Amino acid sequence: MDQSHKAHRTRQAGPKKKSKSDKKKKRDDNSTEEKKQNPKAFAFSSSVKAKRLQSRSVEKEQRRLHVPTIDRSYGEPAPYVVVVQGPPGVGKSLLIKNLVKHYTKHNLPEVRGPITIVSGKQRRVQFVECPNDINCMIDAAKFADLALLLVDASYGFEMEFFEFLNILKVHGFPKIMGVLTHLDKFNDVKKLKKTKQRLKHRFWTETCDGAKLFYLSGLIHGKYPKREIHNLARFISVMKFRPLTWRTSHPYLLVDRLEDVTPPERMHIAGVGDYSLSGVSALADPCPLPSAAKKKGLRDKEKLFYAPMSGIGELLYDKDAVYININDHLVQFSKTDNEHGEATRKGKQRDVGVDLVKSLQKTKYSIDEKLGQSRISLFGRDPAIPSQGQHDVDGHEAAEQTHDPVTLTEHAPPVGSDEENGAEDLDSSESSDQDGASQMYGSDSDDENGETPKEKANRKGCVKEKIEFHGGRLRRKVVFGDDIDDKDLKDSDDGMEEDDDDADDVNDHSHSGSDFSDDDGEDQNTDDDMGNISKWKVSLAERTIPRKHINLMQLVYGKSASMSTTSVNEEQDDSDDGESDGDEFFKPKGQVNKKLSESLDGANASVEDCSKFTNFGDLKNWKQKEVYESIRDRFVTGDWSKAAQRNELSETKNEDDEDSMYGDFEDLETGEKYEGHQQGQSGDGSMRTENDQAAEERRLKKLALRAKFDAQYPFN
Numbered sequence: 001m002d003q004s005h006k007a008h009r010t011r012q013a014g015p016k017k018k019s020k021s022d023k024k025k026k027r028d029d030n031s032t033e034e035k036k037q038n039p040k041a042f043a044f045s046s047s048v049k050a051k052r053l054q055s056r057s058v059e060k061e062q063r064r065l066h067v068p069t070i071d072r073s074y075g076e077p078a079p080y081v082v083v084v085q086g087p088p089g090v091g092k093s094l095l096i097k098n099l100v101k102h103y104t105k106h107n108l109p110e111v112r113g114p115i116t117i118v119s120g121k122q123r124r125v126q127f128v129e130c131p132n133d134i135n136c137m138i139d140a141a142k143f144a145d146l147a148l149l150l151v152d153a154s155y156g157f158e159m160e161f162f163e164f165l166n167i168l169k170v171h172g173f174p175k176i177m178g179v180l181t182h183l184d185k186f187n188d189v190k191k192l193k194k195t196k197q198r199l200k201h202r203f204w205t206e207t208c209d210g211a212k213l214f215y216l217s218g219l220i221h222g223k224y225p226k227r228e229i230h231n232l233a234r235f236i237s238v239m240k241f242r243p244l245t246w247r248t249s250h251p252y253l254l255v256d257r258l259e260d261v262t263p264p265e266r267m268h269i270a271g272v273g274d275y276s277l278s279g280v281s282a283l284a285d286p287c288p289l290p291s292a293a294k295k296k297g298l299r300d301k302e303k304l305f306y307a308p309m310s311g312i313g314e315l316l317y318d319k320d321a322v323y324i325n326i327n328d329h330l331v332q333f334s335k336t337d338n339e340h341g342e343a344t345r346k347g348k349q350r351d352v353g354v355d356l357v358k359s360l361q362k363t364k365y366s367i368d369e370k371l372g373q374s375r376i377s378l379f380g381r382d383p384a385i386p387s388q389g390q391h392d393v394d395g396h397e398a399a400e401q402t403h404d405p406v407t408l409t410e411h412a413p414p415v416g417s418d419e420e421n422g423a424e425d426l427d428s429s430e431s432s433d434q435d436g437a438s439q440m441y442g443s444d445s446d447d448e449n450g451e452t453p454k455e456k457a458n459r460k461g462c463v464k465e466k467i468e469f470h471g472g473r474l475r476r477k478v479v480f481g482d483d484i485d486d487k488d489l490k491d492s493d494d495g496m497e498e499d500d501d502d503a504d505d506v507n508d509h510s511h512s513g514s515d516f517s518d519d520d521g522e523d524q525n526t527d528d529d530m531g532n533i534s535k536w537k538v539s540l541a542e543r544t545i546p547r548k549h550i551n552l553m554q555l556v557y558g559k560s561a562s563m564s565t566t567s568v569n570e571e572q573d574d575s576d577d578g579e580s581d582g583d584e585f586f587k588p589k590g591q592v593n594k595k596l597s598e599s600l601d602g603a604n605a606s607v608e609d610c611s612k613f614t615n616f617g618d619l620k621n622w623k624q625k626e627v628y629e630s631i632r633d634r635f636v637t638g639d640w641s642k643a644a645q646r647n648e649l650s651e652t653k654n655e656d657d658e659d660s661m662y663g664d665f666e667d668l669e670t671g672e673k674y675e676g677h678q679q680g681q682s683g684d685g686s687m688r689t690e691n692d693q694a695a696e697e698r699r700l701k702k703l704a705l706r707a708k709f710d711a712q713y714p715f716n
């Protein structure tokens with residue numbers, strides 16, 4: 001049987017208590033006496049140590065000092081906004097849910113819009129999930145007091161991290177904390193440790209030394225470990241936020257909802273447009289701070305939270321509507337009525353309004369959804385232009401990304417194909433690719449040797465973007481120039497699971513970091529001038545430049561004739577070039593035709609129709625007597641010799657015609673160029689003699705060349 005032991009209670013009174021306190025007193029006296037007798041024994045033994053201690057205490061003192069900042073806020077402090085940012089699927093929503101659960105003991109069904117919670121007596125915190133969109137990142141950077149940058153540790157840094165970091169830097173740089181997730185995907189403890197270290201050092205390099213990085217070691221029942229969430233929450237709760245000078249000069253307002261109220265004075269709401277203002281009314285604070293009564297901690301009742309968009313309670317605020325959730329069993333919908341609708345309709349005439357409502361109930365998709373799926377076809381043979389634009393559901397610009405000239409692009413197999421094969425493909429493409437990634441991976445030892453130290457230094461500072469298909473989506477991985485040489489991690493891969501292997505192989509190519517001291521040193525050298533960031537900024541700037549749109553004017557009216565014909569020529573040249581090399585040479589006839597017709601249909605819709613220029617003059621009029629007589633001699637009963645004569649005549653004529661038709665040509669055997677006749681001159685007799693002469697000359701030239709060739713190769 002389990003029996004709990006009672007804690008020891010020290011004596012509060014009595015002789016035992018007295019004797020104990022006497023002993024203690026004696027001991028204390030002795031120690032003070034000792035100090036008094038030999039004070040030097042308790043002073044610093046070395047002056048160096050003393051100096052170091054003194055300077056340390058002075059330094060600590062100095063660090064506490066700050067330039068005084070004026071806090072212009074009054075009244076209750078506004079909630080501190082914690083923006084949770086990271087690439088898709090990194091665990092942003094899950095982290096917010098876990099933090100909310102920690103603070104409020106409530107489960108959040110979904111994370112939508114800002115979520116405000118009371119985290120302490122004097123503190124409210126608002127969590128906002130930052131969508132993966134540059135514009136949203138810019139908005140989030142404007143109101144964030146703290147940014148939690150989530151990184152999928154099993155994959156490494158992605159471009160979203162750097163993009164947001166840079167955006168933060170130009171917005172006054174609020175506080176940041178890094179959070180590593182997906183650490184449970186590592187089976188090898190050694191590898192996990194190394195990856196943690198490597199990512200930490202990289203994080204420090206990109207931000208500042210000692211920047212806080214949290215590790216969320218995995219999922220327990222679909223949630224992050226309580227202890228880790230507790231630690232993170234504690235950091236958020238006690239964090240000191242100093243007013244940012246940038247923020248005070250560029251104040252921003254985070255608007256939950258907007259109700260369109262009409263006239264009289266117009267005002268501009270950023271991101272929404274010009275509106276007329278009817279009035280401004282202050283609503284009661286939905287998430288007030290608890291009463292200021294002196295008591296320790298928060299009571300459960302006071303642990304309020306306000307998440308209007310996240311479906312808490314029975315109310316849900318959408319962009320343009322408010323929904324009240326009523327359980328189905330509480331309401332009798334007319335749907336049941338609908339089933340017997342036929343019978344009731346016979347009895348009495350139904351109201352138009354009722355019919356309308358019922359027809360609305362039947363619709364499966366809203367108008368927005370229907371419009372979203374609709375397609376517009378501008379030209380009959382054109383591929384339909386989807387109205388959704390280029391973006392896919394997640395807001396990725398996958399198609400566009402692959403054409404980014406600054407970035408390195410690599411394509412893995414499409415969804416559903418074998419992942420392992422995909423990884424192999426990646427590897428092979430890396431090794432075969434001469435420009436871009438393969439140079440950075442440093443697999444080619446010749447390249448390495450040929451490089452000057454300066455080039456190496458330049459290369460080390462560079463951050464490149466590598467687009468690949470991983471974990472079910474396109475990811476924009478960050479590849480660091482200084483991570484090439486290390487292959488240690490690859491060696492330690494062996495024990496990993498198959499899936500992990502895939503992920504880690506990719507990691508290993510791009511990341512190094514087994515030698516941390518080296519890595520660190522290099523990082524500090526190269527990142528002194530923040531070279532990294534300025535380089536990838538280029539790609540950021542390019543991504544924000546609006547894409548080139550199709551000019552409808554050109555599509556309808558066409559380019560100038562010369563423009564259009566040249567573009568056709570170019571297109572054909574291109575296709576010729578493509579076909580001339582390697583496997584492309586042999587192509588099914590249909591494909592080539594299709595390609596050509598596509599090029600004509602698409603970009604060059606306005607090209608003139610050359611089929612209209614058929615020379616009908618060549619066609620013979622078979623109704624004339626001489627013409628149909630001419631065919632009579634070709635039959636068995638006719639005179640064949642006459643027909644042969646006629647044939648000769650028509651052949652010479654045809655030759656002339658062909659010459660004039662095909663114009664310039666080059667004799668590939670001899671390398672000579674021949675100029676063709678102009679169409680208008682085909683009937684000219686003098687020209688024909690000239691042609692004859694030219695032909696004769698050509699023949700002689702050919703003979704001479706042949707003799708020369710024979711002389712060179714007598715056995716041939």
Ligand SMILES: Nc1nc2c(ncn2[C@@H]2O[C@H](COP(=O)(O)OP(=O)(O)OP(=O)(O)O)[C@@H](O)[C@H]2O)c(=O)[nH]1
Pocket residue numbers: 086087088089090091092093094095181182183184185216217218219222
């Ligand atoms: N194994 C593992 N899975 C995780 C971890 N963190 C999150 N996940 C899973 O990743 C998936 C995506 O998590 P979310 O919280 O929806 O990610 P998100 O960043 O909000 O995704 P988006 O909203 O699409 O941007 C969920 O199925 C999580 O269970 C982790 O540390 N380890």
